[in-house]
Amino acid sequence: MNRLLDLERFPLHDLASAPGRALVARCRQELAEHGTFSLAGFVRPRALAQAIAEVRPVFETAAFAHKRSHNIYFKDSVDDLPADHPALRRFETAGHTVCADQIPDSVVCRIYEWPPLVEFLAATMGKPRLYPMADPLARANVMTYRQGEAINWHFDRSEFTTTLLLQSAEAGGEFQYRSDLRAEDDPNYDGVGRFLADPTREVQTLPLQPGTLTVFKGKYAAHRVTPVEGPRPRIVAVYSYYERPGVLFNAEERLGFYGRTEALGAAV
Numbered sequence: 618m619n620r621l622l623d624l625e626r627f628p629l630h631d632l633a634s635a636p637g638r639a640l641v642a643r644c645r646q647e648l649a650e651h652g653t654f655s656l657a658g659f660v661r662p663r664a665l666a667q668a669i670a671e672v673r674p675v676f677e678t679a680a681f682a683h684k685r686s687h688n689i690y691f692k693d694s695v696d697d698l699p700a701d702h703p704a705l706r707r708f709e710t711a712g713h714t715v716c717a718d719q720i721p722d723s724v725v726c727r728i729y730e731w732p733p734l735v736e737f738l739a740a741t742m743g744k745p746r747l748y749p750m751a752d753p754l755a756r757a758n759v760m761t762y763r764q765g766e767a768i769n770w771h772f773d774r775s776e777f778t779t780t781l782l783l784q785s786a787e788a789g790g791e792f793q794y795r796s797d798l799r800a801e802d803d804p805n806y807d808g809v810g811r812f813l814a815d816p817t818r819e820v821q822t823l824p825l826q827p828g829t830l831t832v833f834k835g836k837y838a839a840h841r842v843t844p845v846e847g848p849r850p851r852i853v854a855v856y857s858y859y860e861r862p863g864v865l866f867n868a869e870e871r872l873g874f875y876g877r878t879e880a881l882g883a884a885v
């Protein structure tokens with residue numbers, strides 16, 4: 618794995634060492650203070666080039682074109698909110714998705730499944746353990762945003778999201794967020810509505826370089842990727858881990874996100 622990841626700078630394989638403990642402590646502090654941390658240069662340049670070369674042909678022939686209108690919750694209705702509540706304002710999202718089952722044995726999937734990475738992420742998030750998802754489609758996704766495409770304002774369903782930026786756009790394609798817009802015990806619907814009416818006043822932008830691993834607390838923070846400008850797509854791997862083993866998407870979720878319900882190669 619040292620050929621793929623810069624383990625000299627980021628000793629994930631030796632978290633008990635002094636540098637390993639210092640790395641975890643720094644990441645925990647950044648998560649607590651800012652709701653995110655990033656490891657720039659985590660993936661080595663040659664591995665990055667290989668990862669992109671592996672996914673590019675799949676994108677050209679078999680990516681799912683994801684285009685939908687949605688609100689920040691990705692739900693048709695929310696609690697007792699009237700349909701015209703400002704928190705339910707609708708947005709357009711467009712991108713292309715490749716699922717883990719389309720790129721088995723790829724750099725993206727090998728990094729996703731590497732046990733020391735899973736242990737490191739659990740340590741930074743203060744969890745006793747994390748598990749890769751059992752879902753053959755949803756566990757690791759590679760998303761491409763081409764010119765004019767973007768993922769619009771939303772909250773994540775999981776507490777943390779882990780991403781690897783493989784390629785950035787020439788312009789646009791920026792990750793923007795607004796921390797603590799809601800909380801577990803406070804949906805803050807009116808605050809969400811006010812934010813969505815004029816998001817530019819309150820957002821922060823995360824400057825990211827290709828090869829960067831990022832952990833982001835996206836369940837309570839509104840976030841989006843701005844539309845890509847120019848011919849070079851933004852390519853990002855999205856990794857999902859859970860605190861219990863065996864987590865699967867249901868058929869509706871698979872259809873909504875990937876346009877199919879069955880994994881490639883699944884028994885018929």
Ligand SMILES: [Fe+2]
Nearest residue numbers: 772773778835
């Ligand atoms: Fe997200």
